[in-house]
Amino acid sequence: MASSTRERIVTATSELIRRYGYNGTSLSQVSKAAPATIGSIYHFFPGGKEALAVAVIESTGSVYRQLFESIVAEADDPAAAFSHFFDQAGQLLIETDYIDPCPIGTIAREVASTSEPIRRVADAVFDSWVEAASDFLVHSGAQPSEAHDLATLFVTMTEGGFILSRTKRSIEPLLAVARATNPLVASAISAGSPTGRARLDARVNR
Amino acid sequence: MASSTRERIVTATSELIRRYGYNGTSLSQVSKAAPATIGSIYHFFPGGKEALAVAVIESTGSVYRQLFESIVAEADDPAAAFSHFFDQAGQLLIETDYIDPCPIGTIAREVASTSEPIRRVADAVFDSWVEAASDFLVHSGAQPSEAHDLATLFVTMTEGGFILSRTKRSIEPLLAVARATNPLVASAISAGSPTGRARLDARVNR
């Protein structure tokens, strides 16, 4: 409650960026949507628009990492956890009328060449996602190097799937990604752990 | 030569968008970079900035489709064709100092909610890429439905890989994607064609 104005500003900015992109979102829009005056925005973010974007990236980054971890925590098997994540992302797209689910990819793509602070924080968030997914895969029995590759692929497919599904206004691309995920995860885990292999081969072939 | 001014405008706009995004690119920048006066830009593109973006998407879309087809045409085996494509994309990133290789994904993500004409043409380009990759996979022996899924995944990984590699300023994510491609393609082809299976299993396991 004490910092609710700050939170409102970050939340409103995140939603506006998801709709209109970084350069397409103005501080006057943020001021109206938050609601908060321009003075308040610069009070909490003396660094201006760039600092605000950094805050949005950090906030979204940790929210999504927690979302991922809560999904995998309650999944009964590793391969299903990933496709469940994609299914849930697709559901979110439908509910929000295909607003971009992830402001980070948008901001990164727009300003990776012009704002080094933003580029760096976006890179750190992507890394943390890769690490979270990789840890989960290793814990499920995959070899570390293969887990890292697959985790990178997972983040790549997430961002790419968002682009395609948002552009097509259909979750079909995300569903295709989800379908491809199962055998990938199963094969990585079975390669690393013979006990896992039998369990997952059974699942894939059922 | 007759339409060289128009071509210069489209080329310059494409490069600026790859660096600064759609909303981050102004017509005065285009005018300076082309070079061409504002009057010339509006002469060739009476629809203004939006029409110019549509032209950029169409042009880039066909260039990339041709690039993909030329790469797969000279590849000796289907699985290698895809990873060769990713390798080449990574090389391009290094050469251009990690400028975004694809203006379409950037534009689509920025304005999919605000410009229906742009959204539609970007969607058509993505579809044509999926179709090109799918046709190639079917021709190589994959089942049509599986080929379509895999082709969608391929475009998804391309766009997602661009985001991650550009943000990280490293081609490592693209290389991880390329490594994952081989077994995916091989398994799709072997499932559809027994003759293909033997050939590709040999390759994957070597």
Add this chain to the structure above:
DNA sequence: CAGCTGCTAGAACGATCACTCTAGCCGGGC
């Protein structure tokens, strides 16, 4: 009640935006 601090309020600045408009250049057909 006084004084301080954290926050809000909104006018103002110069720059730049997408876009319009009129004037003029220039080369090929009569």
Add this chain to the structure above:
DNA sequence: GCCCGGCTAGAGTGATCGTTCTAGCAGCTG
């Protein structure tokens, strides 16, 4: 030699951008 249409040229419009600045509000502390 003259005209005419494709193209260029660039000043000008109103709006909006990110940012700065000063003034004042509300709610604690003493």
